[in-house]
Amino acid sequence: xxxxxxxxxxxxxxxxxxxxxxxxxxxxxxxxxxxxxxxxxxxxxxxxxxxxxxxxxxxxxxxxxxxxxxxxxxxxxxxxxxxxxxxxxxxxxxxxxxxxxxxxxxxxxxxxxxxxxxxxxxxxxxxxxxxxxxxxxxxxxxxxxxxxxxxxxxxxxxxxxxxxxxxxxxxxxxxxxxxxxxxxxxxxxxxxxxxxxxxxxxxxxxxxxxxxxxxxxxxxxxxxxxxxxxxxxxxxxxxxxxxxxxxxxxxxxxxxxxxxxx
Amino acid sequence: xxxxxxxxxxxxxxxxxxxxxxxxxxxxxxxxxxxxxxxxxxxxxxxxxxxxxxxxxxxxxxxxxxxxxxxxxxxxxxxxxxxxxxxxxxxxxxxxxxxxxxxxxxxxxxxxxxxxxxxxxxxxxxxxxxxxxxxxxxxxxxxxxxxxxxxxxxxxxxxxxxxxxxxxxxxxxxxxxxxxxxxxxxxxxxxxxxxxxxxxxxxxxxxxxxxxxxxxxxxxxxxxxxxxxxxxxxxxxxxxxxxxxxxxxxxxxxxxxxxxxxxxxxxxxxxxxxxxxxxx
Numbered sequence: 001x002x003x004x005x006x007x008x009x010x011x012x013x014x015x016x017x018x019x020x021x022x023x024x025x026x027x028x029x030x031x032x033x034x035x036x037x038x039x040x041x042x043x044x045x046x047x048x049x050x051x052x053x054x055x056x057x058x059x060x061x062x063x064x065x066x067x068x069x070x071x072x073x074x075x076x077x078x079x080x081x082x083x084x085x086x087x088x089x090x091x092x093x094x095x096x097x098x099x100x101x102x103x104x105x106x107x108x109x110x111x112x113x114x115x116x117x118x119x120x121x122x123x124x125x126x127x128x129x130x131x132x133x134x135x136x137x138x139x140x141x142x143x144x145x146x147x148x149x150x151x152x153x154x155x156x157x158x159x160x161x162x163x164x165x166x167x168x169x170x171x172x173x174x175x176x177x178x179x180x181x182x183x184x185x186x187x188x189x190x191x192x193x194x195x196x197x198x199x200x201x202x203x204x205x206x207x208x209x210x211x212x213x214x215x216x217x218x219x220x221x222x223x224x225x226x227x228x229x230x231x232x233x234x235x236x237x238x239x240x241x242x243x244x245x246x247x248x249x250x251x252x253x254x255x256x257x258x259x260x261x262x
Numbered sequence: 263x264x265x266x267x268x269x270x271x272x273x274x275x276x277x278x279x280x281x282x283x284x285x286x287x288x289x290x291x292x293x294x295x296x297x298x299x300x301x302x303x304x305x306x307x308x309x310x311x312x313x314x315x316x317x318x319x320x321x322x323x324x325x326x327x328x329x330x331x332x333x334x335x336x337x338x339x340x341x342x343x344x345x346x347x348x349x350x351x352x353x354x355x356x357x358x359x360x361x362x363x364x365x366x367x368x369x370x371x372x373x374x375x376x377x378x379x380x381x382x383x384x385x386x387x388x389x390x391x392x393x394x395x396x397x398x399x400x401x402x403x404x405x406x407x408x409x410x411x412x413x414x415x416x417x418x419x420x421x422x423x424x425x426x427x428x429x430x431x432x433x434x435x436x437x438x439x440x441x442x443x444x445x446x447x448x449x450x451x452x453x454x455x456x457x458x459x460x461x462x463x464x465x466x467x468x469x470x471x472x473x474x475x476x477x478x479x480x481x482x483x484x485x486x487x488x489x490x491x492x493x494x495x496x497x498x499x500x501x502x503x504x505x506x507x508x509x510x511x512x513x514x515x516x517x518x519x520x521x522x523x524x525x526x527x528x529x530x531x532x533x534x535x536x537x538x539x540x541x542x
Contacts, residue, residue, distance in 0.1 A: 155373040158342055162360045163391040163439065173387065177378050 042224035051228035060213065060232060067209035068236075070126055071198035074133025075191055081134070082141030082190075083183065087175060089142070090149025103142070111136035111197055115204060125208070129201045136197045137190040144186035148179035181252040188244045195237055210236075291354055293318045293475050294339050294443055299348035300500075301334060308334050310500040311348070318442075321469060321476045323490035325483055325533065327540050331501025332479045336445050339477055340366045352443070362392065365436035369448040371428040375420040381407060381431050382416040388438035402438070410434040411464065426457040430464075437468070443475040451481065459517055462489060466515060483533045487526055488515055495536050505536045 024044050030036075031043035042050075054060035089096040089103075111132050122128040152175060160174045176183075202211025210233055217225035292315030301309040309331045316322050324332045337343045338350050341360040350357045352364065368374040375384050385403045394402065407413055410430040420428050429449055436444060446465075450458040466489060469476055480486050486493045490509050497504035511525055520526055 153373050155368060155370060156376070158366075158368075159374050161342060162340060162364075162366050163388050164360060164362050165387075165391045169390065173390070174376070177376070 039221050039223055040226075042227055046224040047227045047231060050222070050224040051232060054213075054225065054228055054232075060210075060229070063208070063210045063213040063229075064232070064236065066126075067195075067198050067202065067211065070129040070201075070209065071133055071194040073126070074130040074198065075137050075194040077130065078134035078137025078194070079141050079187060079190060082138040082186075083145050085138070086142045086145030086183075087149050087171060087179075090146040090179075091175070096146070107139045107143075112200055112204065115201065119205065124206055129198060129206050129208075132201050133194050133197045136193050140189045140193065141183070141186045144189070145179060145183045148182035148186075149175055151182075152178045181248075184248055184252065188241070188248065191240060191244060192237065195233075195240065199233060292316055293320075293353060294477065295349075295351045295354075296335075296338070297349045297351070299338060299345045299350060301331075301338060301343060302346045303334075303343075307500040309338070309345075310502050312502060314494070314503065316443075316475060316477060318475055319473045321478065321489060321491045323478045323480060323486035323493045324496060325480060325486045325493060325537070326496035326501070326504075327498050327537060328481065330496040330498035330540070332496055333447055335496070335501065336366070336447050336477060336479050339443075340364055340445050342366075362439055363442040364445060365439040365441035365443070366445040367429075367432055367436050367447065367449045369451050371425065371432045371452075372420070374432055375428060375435075377420055379419075380416065381412060381418050381420070381423070381434075384420070384431055385434050385438050388435045392439065406434045406438055407431075409437065409468070424457075425453050426461065429453065429461065433465070433468075437472075441474060443477065444469070446476065446478045448480055449478075450485070458485070463515075463517065465489070466513075470514070483530060483537065484521065487511075487529045487533065488517075488520060493529070493533065495533060495540075497540055504540060505533070507532060 028044050031041075031046075036043060051060070089099060114132055114135060115128075118128045118131050122131060156174055156178055160170045165173065198209065199211040199214075202209040203215055204211075206212065210229055214226055214229040214233075217223075217229060294314075294316040296312045296314040299309060299312045300307065312335065324335060326332045334343065338345060339357075341350075341357040341364065344358070352361060376387065379387065382400075382403045385406050386399055389399050389402060403416065404413070407416055410433050412427060412430050412434065415423065415427065420431065423431065433449070449465075450461055453461065462485065465476075468474075476489075478486070478489055487509055493505075493507045493509060494503055495505040495507075496502065507529055509525075509529060511520055511523055
């Protein structure tokens with residue numbers, strides 16, 4: 001039975017791969033036939049070779065480390081701030097109303113628009129990038145964790161009141177576990193945003209990481225290397241999402257289960 | 263042998279008679295008292311001029327048609343609501359917020375238990391709230407789970423337990439508070455008849471053993487008479503006391519003989535007539 005479904009999934013995956021593989025092959029054949037000379041396109045085989053070279057001289061690995069370091073540090077800082085504010089706003093209606101205008105005024109600012117200010121204040125490097133990533137990550141976490149806290153089963157809040165749980169224990173033992181499945185969804189969303197913003201900052205101005213790597217390849221008229229970076233960034237984004245989806249299933253399988261049957 | 267059993271039953275009977283509340287003799291200070299309590303919620307008067315005293319170790323049942331404010335009255339007693347006018351007191355002190363001496367068993371056990379904690383973890387929550395050191399908790403948790411008939415289920419999650427077991431677990435968590443007053447909001451309303459009868463008898467023996475005061479809200483009139491020392495019927499819109507019946511049935515109660523007792527049938531008739539009249 002499960003063997004069969006595994007076979008079926010494999011079949012589906014194979015079918016889904018037919019079109020992209022065929023396109024790549026066709027492109028390769030066309031590039032070879034026309035002796036493609038371009039600043040923006042390169043034959044797939046050249047892209048793969050460039051990627052292998054970038055791995056061999058560690059340049060893409062160093063760039064990956066820089067980008068992921070900035071993205072994850074910014075994500076962590078933004079998540080903590082967003083979570084703290086989200087829980088506070090979710091619990092206190094007064095605080096929420098007091099801050100609503102401020103939040104709605106700051107939130108629509110595109111994070112990348114902070115770049116000039118951040119550059120003057122912090123200069124080139126990790127710090128500036130981390131601050132911008134953190135700013136971008138605060139909002140989804142804040143908004144979604146506020147909603148998650150508000151939708152906690154009111155009976156659980158009554159139980160915590162009736163048991164006279166101290167405020168810190170109430171947050172730690174009731175609110176965070178009850179809201180965690182939805183907070184994690186927000187975290188997944190923010191992780192994607194963190195990667196996008198980090199690469200964008202690097203492309204725009206910051207001379208580190210994958211974004212800077214792609215810009216350097218472009219300026220050197222190395223279309224193959226540029227596309228190699230692009231493919232690699234896609235692979236990282238894809239892998240990041242898979243890791244988080246698996247983590248979500250592992251962590252909240254039981255919570256989701258009990259929520260369904262209750 | 264027979265005489266021994268008889269003597270035991272008799273001794274139990276007198277013990278129960280002692281804890282049975284006598285409404286005429288009364289008690290100088292009620293444990294839970296409502297003094298002219300009115301509660302408005304959302305511009306509607308839910309409860310109006312409710313005055314009520316519950317004596318220590320009394321088992322008071324509150325019945326009434328749906329929407330008559332019986333659950334609201336219980337929440338006022340728990341300190342989860344504050345009265346608009348009047349005063350709710352516990353041991354003579356005004357109730358401004360929930361207290362550890364008052365435990366509440368909710369009807370919807372599925373929502374009142376933490377789904378991410380095991381049975382032991384759910385009981386532990388009440389002990390943690392009371393500041394019991396971690397080293398002392400496991401023994402106490404095991405004892406409480408045994409008391410409510412859940413030994414060997416400590417590692418199960420609520421979702422893995424039946425409705426009856428989940429409600430036992432919620433009762434265990436309430437007992438972990440070592441309450442002086444136990445508030446129960448239609449605790450067996452969602453359970454099947456057999457499970458309900460079993461739990462009724464278990465609650466009676468738990469209460470007899472601990473001497474805790476109980477306010478028990480139910481819409482099941484038979485249940486109210488079977489369990490209570492006194493039954494209060496509420497009138498709806500707004501909620502106020504419509505009938506008050508002392509239950510002079512011998513204890514320990516028995517599912518068959520108590521329910522066949524002429525006094526039981528008389529009270530049942532009286533209560534049914536009252537409820538029927540309120541519904542018209």
